[in-house]
Amino acid sequence: MALRQILHHPDPRLRTRATPVTRFDDELAVLIEDMFETMYDAPGIGLAATQINVHRRVIVVDVSTDRSAPLHLVNPELVETSGEEEMEEGCLSVPGIFETVRRAECIRVRARNRTGQTFELDADGLLAVCIQHEIDHLDGKLFVDYLSQLKQGRIRKKLEKEQRLAV
Ligand code: NI
Numbered sequence: 001m002a003l004r005q006i007l008h009h010p011d012p013r014l015r016t017r018a019t020p021v022t023r024f025d026d027e028l029a030v031l032i033e034d035m036f037e038t039m040y041d042a043p044g045i046g047l048a049a050t051q052i053n054v055h056r057r058v059i060v061v062d063v064s065t066d067r068s069a070p071l072h073l074v075n076p077e078l079v080e081t082s083g084e085e086e087m088e089e090g091c092l093s094v095p096g097i098f099e100t101v102r103r104a105e106c107i108r109v110r111a112r113n114r115t116g117q118t119f120e121l122d123a124d125g126l127l128a129v130c131i132q133h134e135i136d137h138l139d140g141k142l143f144v145d146y147l148s149q150l151k152q153g154r155i156r157k158k159l160e161k162e163q164r165l166a167v
Pocket of ligand 1: 090091093133137
C-alpha cells in the first residue's frame with residue numbers, strides 16, 4: 001500500500017471527467033487500498049480517484065468515527081434521489097474551506113465492488129452527502145462550484161496564495 005498525493009484546487013486536473021472501470025484486476029484492488037490509506041491518513045471521510053490524479057470512476061467513503069464503515073464504489077451511479085438538505089462540507093482538495101451545500105437528502109446508488117459485482121445502496125444524511133460529493137469529483141466538479149461567483153473567487157485566491165507560500 002502507498003499514500004498518494006492529493007491534488008489541490010485550483011489544479012486543472014481536478015476538472016477531468018473520469019472514465020468507467022472495465023477491468024476488475026489487481027491494479028484496481030491496489031488503487032482502492034491506496035485510496036483508503038490516503039483518505040484515512042489525511043484524514044477524511046471520502047476520496048475520489050480524481051483527487052489522486054487517477055481518472056477512473058472509483059470512490060472510497062467511511063463516515064464512521066472509528067474507521068469501521070469502509071465502503072468502496074466502482075462506477076457509482078445515482079439511480080434515485082429524493083428530498084433536499086443542506087450540510088456544511090469540506091474537501092481534501094480544498095483545504096481549510098467549509099461551506100454549506102444543498103444536495104439530495106436520500107439517494108440510491110448503484111455501483112460495482114472491486115471484483116465487479118453490482119450492488120445497490122440506500123443512503124441518507126452524511127453518507128448520502130458524501131457519496132454525492134465524491135461522484136461530483138468523478139465528473140470534474142467540486143463543492144465550491146455550488147457557491148456564488150464571489151465566494152468562489154475568494155476561495156480560489158486564498159488557496160492560490162497558500163500554495164505559493166508552501167512552495
Ligand atoms: Ni472532495
